[in-house]
Amino acid sequence: MIHDELQKLEKLARKIHSKLQVTQEENEVLRGQNAELSSQLKQKEQEIEHFKNQIKISNIVDNRRTNPEDSTEMKDLIDKYIKEIDLLIAHLSD
Structure with missing residues (x-):
């Protein structure tokens, strides 16, 4: 009777240990x-911030009051x- 209970506890401990290992691996x-x-x-x-800056710069250029050629x-x-900055950022990201 005690022997059967010990075997059940050992089997349960092995199951728990196995599940613990699987859980740790998943973690x-x-x-x-x-x-x-x-x-x-x-x-x-960072890319979003970069694009926001591009938009701001483009807006500044578009709103600048000079002759169209300038x-x-x-x-x-x-x-x-x-474009050069984009290339540098891409190069640094690699």
Whole structure:
């Protein structure tokens, strides 16, 4: 009788240990996914800020009161700088 109870307890302990291991492994996988998603979120937030800055710069150029040729030239120059900055950011992200 006591022997049967001990066997049941041992079997239950093995099941619990097995489930604990599986849960710990799942936890590690989820932690890795969480870290990866956090990193992606941070990158996306930086990209959004970058695009907001691009829009602000474009608005400044569009609202600047000068002759159209100067405005177009300034906009092209700023767009060129933005593209160069984008390339640098992409290079640094790698």
